[in-house]
Amino acid sequence: MTAAAVLLYFGLVEWLWGWSTLQLAWRQISPSVLLVALLLLLCSYLLRALRLLDLFTLLAWRRLLPALKLILIHNLLNGLLPLRSGEVSFPLLMASCFSIPLQRSLPALLWLRLIDLYVVLLLALLALLSTLYPTITSQQLLLIALVVLLLPLLLLPLRNQLIMRLVRVDNRPRRWLRRLLEGLPQQVGGMVRLLLWSAANWGLKLAVLAWLLAQFLPSLPFAAAWWGAIGGDLTSVLPIHAPAGLGTYEAGVTAALLPWSVTAAAALPAAVNLHLALLTVMLLGGAIGALLPGCHALNRQRLFEGDTPPDPPRS
Secondary structure (H helix, E strand, O other): OHHHHHHHHHHHHHHHOOHHHHHHHHHOOOHHHHHHHHHHHHHHHHHHHHHHHHHOOOOOHHHHHHHHHHHHHHHHHHHHOHHHHHHHHHHHHHHHHHOOOHHHHHHHHHHHHHHHHHHHHHHHHHHHHHHHOOOOOHHHHHHHHHHHHOHHHHHHHHHHHHHHHHHHOOOHHHHHHHHHHOOOOOOHHHHHHHHHHHHHHHHHHHHHHHHHHHHHOOOOOHHHHHHHHHHHHHHHHOOOOOHHHOOHHHHHHHHHHHHHOOOHHHHHHHHHHHHHHHHHHHHHHHHHHHHOOOHHHHHHHHHHHOOOOOOOOOO
């Protein structure tokens, strides 16, 4: 399915514009700009790896490279395989690298995806406020961002109360619901760090993508480019998307640019180039992940150091 989607995509782009025409936009961008964008996008994967280690209380420098390898390979598989089927690799890699059972990794993955969606919607809200109210200051936007970002903290007392009640009755549905709730951090500090890691990751990634989109459309205001980057990434957060996001990503970017008086004829080629940049980073990240030290190296080190995986959080 992925191979068929790639062939159809490349053929459609050649028929509509021609790849030689799209290459002209790349030649107008300085190689130093592309290199900085590439490094910053790779840094967003590093933030994801740190978020993962923090969520599972695995923070240690020797675990950083295996966690980064896990993130890069999972991102590659999740991007290439259709219908979010690449998500299956996450619990398998967690079990292989860190001996984390599926009962812990699957609920955590669900919460990570929900928090990702929440943060992207928050960034869209900030963009909307800055568009509707041009006089709003950056300090006011930052205050609104912090307040809205920390709103999920109000759910922690309810979450802990529910877990205490579910522990009293041991049957399969309640056991699964309790494991789902335990996928979130138990303490306020852990939840705050999880939200901040997510905001830093998505803020950096979307800012770089908006910057690149503005390079492909030089007359485009940065606010419009920010909307285009958000529109494209919202399609990847959704539960169902095309293999590698081919077509759906471009549709999201174009739909977000249309209210800014950008024609579809101008937005679509820029969206294709932006998607190609993102796919290049994804493939390069997968290649880097394949070269990083594997989980077996961590397991050998664990044998000599007597390191054991952390126990599940007690409620």
